[in-house]
Amino acid sequence: MTVTTTSRLAYKQLNAEHIGDTQKNKIMNVVRKNKEGLSLREICLFTDFEINAVSGRVNDLKKENLLETTAKRKCSITNRLISPVVIKEL
Secondary structure, three states, X not given: OOHHHHHHXXXXXXXXXXXXXXHHHHXXXXXXXXOOOEOHHHHHHHHOOOXXXXXXXXHHHHHOOOEXXXXXXXXXXXXXXXXXXXXXXX
C-alpha cells in the first residue's frame, strides 16, 4: 500500500467515525478563545492533537470558511514567522 492510499483510507475512517468533527469542534473552541490567532503548533499544545491531525482539520475549517489566516507573527513555540488562524468574520 502506498502512502497516498494509506492517507486516503485514514481520512475516510476519520469521516466515517466522525472523529474529524470532534477534532474540528475542539480546534474551533481553542481558536475562538485566542483572538490574536494561533499557529498549528500552538493549537497542538492546547488540544493534545498531533500536528498532522491539526493541519488536516484546520485545512478543512478553512475550506468551510470558518477559519482564516491573519497578520503574520512569530510562533510562541517555534519562534518562526507564521500565519496564525482566527475565526472568520462573517
